[in-house]
Amino acid sequence: MADPAQALALEQARAADTEFLTRRSMTKGYELFSLLTPPLYTAFVLLRKPKGHFNVNRLLRATWFGGATGIAAGGAFGYVRATNTSPETLRHRRIQAIYDADSMRTDDHATIGALLFAVLTPAMFWKRATTIHLIFGGAGLGTGVGMITHWVRHITGDPAPHNPIPEALTVPSSKN
Numbered sequence: 001m002a003d004p005a006q007a008l009a010l011e012q013a014r015a016a017d018t019e020f021l022t023r024r025s026m027t028k029g030y031e032l033f034s035l036l037t038p039p040l041y042t043a044f045v046l047l048r049k050p051k052g053h054f055n056v057n058r059l060l061r062a063t064w065f066g067g068a069t070g071i072a073a074g075g076a077f078g079y080v081r082a083t084n085t086s087p088e089t090l091r092h093r094r095i096q097a098i099y100d101a102d103s104m105r106t107d108d109h110a111t112i113g114a115l116l117f118a119v120l121t122p123a124m125f126w127k128r129a130t131t132i133h134l135i136f137g138g139a140g141l142g143t144g145v146g147m148i149t150h151w152v153r154h155i156t157g158d159p160a161p162h163n164p165i166p167e168a169l170t171v172p173s174s175k176n
Helices: 002-047 054-081 087-098 102-123 131-157
Strands: none
Touching: 002 054, 002 087, 002 102, 002 131, 054 131, 102 131
């Protein structure tokens, strides 16, 4: 049986890995739902039988509500997945996530897009929507545009560099 200090260290490492992967799942959920919500909402409005009016305020509201839903769904999914995974697999998934340059570049493009659109959307649609929907909805639209930008760059021949995982992190440590 392991001594209490070693058991505590393992439990703290598992908690840190779970927290990291849950936050990462929340980020990916926000990005995915921010990308999917605007076209789905637009299709919903345009295909309704009693033709509703397409409204910028409603589109922006749906976009940031979709992003908030993505945060909640991604966090719940990531937490459940992390708690039902062995500590070794959890550590391996965290290390892979840390060294995944393509995912980091996607996050960077999504963040840049969110910041740009959070500023540009209010400038373009100031009289057409409320301020909170302009800022948060613009950030959601920008996140989706940033992800699309990353994918276009990847397809056109500018992939993210490959970051090899150091050997010391892939081999389990043999501490006694």
